[in-house]
Amino acid sequence: MSNEDFKPVLLSRQGKPNSHKLASYKADGGYQALAKALSMKNTEVIDVVKASGLRGRGGAGFPTGLKWTFLPKDVTGPIYLCINGDESEPGTFNNRVLIEQDPHQVLEGIVISSFATRTTTAYFYLRYEYGRCYRVLKDAIDEMYDNHLLGKNILGSGYDLDIHLHRGACAYICGEETGLIESLEGKRAWPRIKPPFPAIEGAFRRPTVVNNVETMACIPHIINKGAEWFMTMGVPKDPNNPRDAGSYGPKLYCISGHVNKPGLVELPMGITARELIDKHAGGVWKGRKAKAVVPGGISMGFMSEKELDTPLDFAGPGRVGCLGLGTAAVIVIDDHTSMVDVLYNACRFFAHESCGQCTPCREGTAWSTKILERIRQGHGKLSDIDVLLEISSSIGTIPGTTICGLADGAAWPMKTAINKFRAEFEEYIKSGRKSESKTLAGAH
Amino acid sequence: MSELSDNAKKVIEDHLGRYPSKQAVTLPALHVVQQETGCVSRKAIKEIADMLELSPAQINDTLSFYGFFRTEEDPLGKKRVWICRSLPCMLRGGEELLAELCERWGILPGQTTADGKVTLELAECLGACDGAPCMLVDDELSLCVTADDVEKMVRG
Ligand SMILES: Cc1cc2nc3c(=O)[nH]c(=O)nc-3n(C[C@H](O)[C@H](O)[C@H](O)COP(=O)(O)O)c2cc1C
Ligand code: SF4
Ligand code: FES
Numbered sequence: 001m002s003n004e005d006f007k008p009v010l011l012s013r014q015g016k017p018n019s020h021k022l023a024s025y026k027a028d029g030g031y032q033a034l035a036k037a038l039s040m041k042n043t044e045v046i047d048v049v050k051a052s053g054l055r056g057r058g059g060a061g062f063p064t065g066l067k068w069t070f071l072p073k074d075v076t077g078p079i080y081l082c083i084n085g086d087e088s089e090p091g092t093f094n095n096r097v098l099i100e101q102d103p104h105q106v107l108e109g110i111v112i113s114s115f116a117t118r119t120t121t122a123y124f125y126l127r128y129e130y131g132r133c134y135r136v137l138k139d140a141i142d143e144m145y146d147n148h149l150l151g152k153n154i155l156g157s158g159y160d161l162d163i164h165l166h167r168g169a170c171a172y173i174c175g176e177e178t179g180l181i182e183s184l185e186g187k188r189a190w191p192r193i194k195p196p197f198p199a200i201e202g203a204f205r206r207p208t209v210v211n212n213v214e215t216m217a218c219i220p221h222i223i224n225k226g227a228e229w230f231m232t233m234g235v236p237k238d239p240n241n242p243r244d245a246g247s248y249g250p251k252l253y254c255i256s257g258h259v260n261k262p263g264l265v266e267l268p269m270g271i272t273a274r275e276l277i278d279k280h281a282g283g284v285w286k287g288r289k290a291k292a293v294v295p296g297g298i299s300m301g302f303m304s305e306k307e308l309d310t311p312l313d314f315a316g317p318g319r320v321g322c323l324g325l326g327t328a329a330v331i332v333i334d335d336h337t338s339m340v341d342v343l344y345n346a347c348r349f350f351a352h353e354s355c356g357q358c359t360p361c362r363e364g365t366a367w368s369t370k371i372l373e374r375i376r377q378g379h380g381k382l383s384d385i386d387v388l389l390e391i392s393s394s395i396g397t398i399p400g401t402t403i404c405g406l407a408d409g410a411a412w413p414m415k416t417a418i419n420k421f422r423a424e425f426e427e428y429i430k431s432g433r434k435s436e437s438k439t440l441a442g443a444h
Numbered sequence: 445m446s447e448l449s450d451n452a453k454k455v456i457e458d459h460l461g462r463y464p465s466k467q468a469v470t471l472p473a474l475h476v477v478q479q480e481t482g483c484v485s486r487k488a489i490k491e492i493a494d495m496l497e498l499s500p501a502q503i504n505d506t507l508s509f510y511g512f513f514r515t516e517e518d519p520l521g522k523k524r525v526w527i528c529r530s531l532p533c534m535l536r537g538g539e540e541l542l543a544e545l546c547e548r549w550g551i552l553p554g555q556t557t558a559d560g561k562v563t564l565e566l567a568e569c570l571g572a573c574d575g576a577p578c579m580l581v582d583d584e585l586s587l588c589v590t591a592d593d594v595e596k597m598v599r600g
Contacts, residue, residue, distance in 0.1 A: 078464070090530040090569040128475075128512065129526075129570050131583025164462045169471060169510035172568060186470030186496075188509035204464045256532035256573035263574045298531055329573070331532050345531050349568055355509075438540050 003267055003275075006233070009250045010217050011266045013102050020136050022143040025104035031149060033220035037112045038157040045116040049219065051227035053248035057094075058084055058175075058212030059297065059326050060405075061314045063245055068117050070199035071207045080208040081119040082184065082198075083110055083216060085126040085133070086168055086175035089297035090349060091329030094252035095213040097264050099126075099133040102217075103140040107163070109216030111149065112223060114161050117209050122161065125180050127168045137165055172353035176404045177210040178202075179355065190357050191404035214252055234269035235313040247313035251328055255281040258288065258334035270316070274308040277332055284334055291335040292421070296326025298346050299409025301416030302333075321419065323412040340428050341437045343417040344372040350410035361407035364395040368414060375428065376435035385425050388414050447487040448495075452476045456495055466496040470506050474513055483519040521556040521563040523598045526580040529566050532573035541577050542566055544591040562598050 008014070018024045025031070037045050050065025071079060083106075087095040098106055114122050126134055141163055144150040152160045171189055173179040178192035181203045202208020222230050230249050237246035247269040253276055256262045260282030267280075273293050277283060284290050292302040295310070295317040303310060307320040314325050333342055351365040368391050371384050392415040395401055396408035418425060448456075455476045459469045473492045477484050484492075484507060486500075493500040507513045514520055527542040542553065545564055549557050553566040572578040575587020579594060586597065 087571050088569055091532050091573050092569070093571045093573055096571045127571065128583060129567075129580050129585070132585065134583070162462075167471065167475060169474070169512040170567075171510055171512075183471070184468060185465060186467035186506060188506055204468075206464075254573065256576060257535045262532075262576065294531070331535070331573075333535060337535065341534075342531065345529075345534050349530055352568060437534075438543050 003271060006250075006268055008266045009221055010098065010105070010214070010252060011101075011264070013105070014097075015101075019101050020103050020140065022104060022140065022147060022149075025102070025108075029224075030104055030220075031108055033223040034108050034111055034149070035155055037115055037223050038155055038159060042116050042118060045112065045223065048227050049116065049222060052222045052230040053227070053246050054215070054218055054222060054230065055245060055247070055314060056212055057214035057218070057251070057327070059089065059299075059324075061245075061325060064211065064215055067199065067211075068113075068209060070197065071117060071209065072200065075207055078121060078204075078206050079117055079119050080203045080206055081110065081114050081117055081122040082177075082180060082203055082208060082210045083122065083124040084175060084177065084180060084210055084212050085124060085130070086172075086180060087127060087130075087213070088172040088175050088353075089299060089327045089329060090346075091254055091256050091294060091297050091331045092327040093254050093256075093329075094264055094327070096130055096133060098213055098217050098252070099130070100136055103133075103136050104144075105220060106213055106217050107137075107140055107144060107149075109219035110163060111154065111161055112219050113209075113211065113216060114163075115159055119209070120160050120162070122163045123184055123203065124163055124165050125168060125174065125184060126165060127174070128170050134165060134167060141165070171355075172349075173355045173404075173406060176406065179404065180210060181208065188355070190355055191406075193403055218249060235311065235315075238315065244315060247315065247325075251312075253280075253312065254327070254329040255332070256329070257294075257332040258285050258290070258337070259283065259332050260285050270311040270313040272309050272311050273303060273330060276312065276330055277308070281332070284332060286334070288334040288336060290332050291337060292333045292339065292342070292417075294329070294331035294333075295322050296324065297329040297409075298331070298349065298413060299405075300324060300326040301412035302339075302342075302420060303416075304420045305335075321416055323408060338428070338435065338437070339417050339421040339424050340372065340375055341435055343413060344369070344376055344435075344439075346413040346417075347372055347410065350406065354406060354410070358402040358407065360395040360401040361410065364391045364407065365410050367391065368410070375425075376439075378432045378434045380429035382426060382429055384429065385418060385422065389418055392418075446491065447485060448477065448491045449480055452480060453495070456492070467498055467502070469496055470498075470503060474503075474507055478513055478520075481519075482521075483514040483516050485516040519556075521560050523561065524563045524565060524582055525594065525598055526565045526567035526570065527553075527594075528568070528570045528572075528576070528578050528580075530569035530573075532569070533576040533578060536576040538577035541579075541589070541591055541594075545594060548591065548595070 183189040
């Protein structure tokens with residue numbers, strides 16, 4: 001399917017009056033997928049999701065149906081589904097729009113996924129800052145209980161489910177799935193060492209699935225229209241790479257930074273960053289050029305202007321040295337902006353959000369921020385550049401020194417900024433100038 | 445006298461049935477108390493701990509991890525304003541906005557104005573980068589704000 005023929009799937013109900021109400025959702029065919037799923041066996045639902053090629057939209061891109069099959073088959077006692085609505089990766093806001101505008105689409109996906117995974121209690125972990133989302137979801141869940149869509153004997157099928165909203169407390173690390181579980185349990189959000197993976201031992205030491213909000217929103221459409229329909233969109237598997245799982249379905253791209261029209265755009269997976277910026281975001285602002293673009297949230301690192309024709313599917317950003325597609329949050333940086341300031345901002349974020357458990361992450365994020373602060377004050381040394389590079393290759397789950405992926409997310413902006421813009425860092429340090437950007441001293 | 449209001453106690457009790465462990469009610473309990481009193485006092489910590497059958501140290505351990513919660517030495521003003529400084533907002537003036545408000549109000553992030561009306565906070569990405577620079581007042585987002593907008597909304 002070409003991008004021109006594409007009609008929004010997940011955003012199809014945006015802007016309709018009362019799009020958040022049950023009556024309006026039902027009038028557009030809502031909850032038909034649920035009725036269909038409840039007439040199937042739970043394993044058949046898993047098979048359809050598996051066949052669709054749907055991969056998680058929360059950042060890691062793990063195949064959703066496959067994740068569900070990791071739950072132990074013969075388990076007695078509860079299985080939990082945790083919905084990850086912590087959405088805190090800089091640049092990312094698709095979960096917010098999905099929830100505010102069309103909460104029932106997400107909730108229908110949650111009920112179907114809970115049925116598929118034999119869950120009878122689902123926890124919706126929502127970042128605290130999304131107060132409006134919280135109130136919209138609360139009302140939507142009340143409507144569902146009143147209409148036999150939640151609680152006992154859903155739609156007369158004999159299936160029971162409760163969904164509980166759980167508000168976070170402003171910490172990025174609660175988005176990491178085991179940090180989320182610890183936080184849900186009432187503890188500090190310290191990610192757990194894996195294995196055991198949540199499917200075996202997760203929330204309350206029970207088998208648990210953690211899925212993103214956008215992943216959930218895809219589920220009703222897959223059940224309604226089938227796996228094959230889902231695979232008509234996006235980028236097929238690379239036949240030469242047996243490990244490639246393809247990039248199927250529609251995707252929400254968040255565009256922010258130096259563009260004329262920041263916003264949320266839904267397209268089949270695989271659009272290029274250049275097309276996204278020029279056709280869907282009104283181009284770079286003030287008639288300027290892009291200098292660097294973040295492909296999927298700050299953790300993924302930077303693409304240079306030359307790399308903007310990279311397709312934003314699961315495999316594309318990795319081919320140009322980025323960590324991956326991440327959350328598909330595209331941040332555009334214009335050619336009047338200093339990469340030293342940009343990298344400082346990124347490093348400061350990770351230093352602020354590191355949970356502090358692993359020494360390489362805690363110290364690496366703090367020292368990289370301090371070094372960049374010194375460079376910005378005009379006191380940098382050329383050797384600082386290699387120190388930053390060394391930090392970036394020593395912290396994270398990829399070198400194997402940390403418990404979770406936050407540290408990889410901290411490493412990639414450093415690695416890609418320095419490798420792709422090294423001359424700019426050298427020139428900056430040699431000049432001894434101070435940053436012009438107005439950042440509060442001492443505010444961490 | 446009990447430090448927790450009747451409402452807070454009821455909210456905590458209502459939450460107990462939702463989770464297989466009492467400890468899971470820690471965050472909901474801290475939220476309701478801070479919402480009502482602008483902080484979580486030592487006495488409140490003790491009473492929450494009693495209700496959840498935990499030690500006060502366990503509650504404090506969780507509370508202190510999240511920079512979100514305030515102790516009685518450092519209570520919140522009437523409104524809490526968060527200004528976002530992460531990359532998309534920074535690219536569109538978030539840092540300048542925060543600095544400007546600090547200057548106008550004569551306080552640093554984390555502090556409260558002398559009249560007790562506003563606590564100013566710096567935030568990392570608030571999930572509204574389509575409206576950079578953005579702010580959060582208590583738990584409502586406002587997009588594309590200027591220092592004058594902020595002033596009007598919270599002090600006007
Ligand atoms: C530091 C860190 C932060 C994360 N934040 C989020 C988040 O806010 N939302 C999210 O869905 N996934 C986040 N993830 C990914 C989750 O760990 C997990 O992979 C995801 O929720 C699984 O859902 P999905 O398979 O549906 O994508 C984060 C991962 C890391 C390492
Ligand atoms: S890598 Fe960083 S954020 Fe993750 S567990 Fe270790 S210290 Fe915490
Ligand atoms: S960077 Fe400010 S809301 Fe995302």
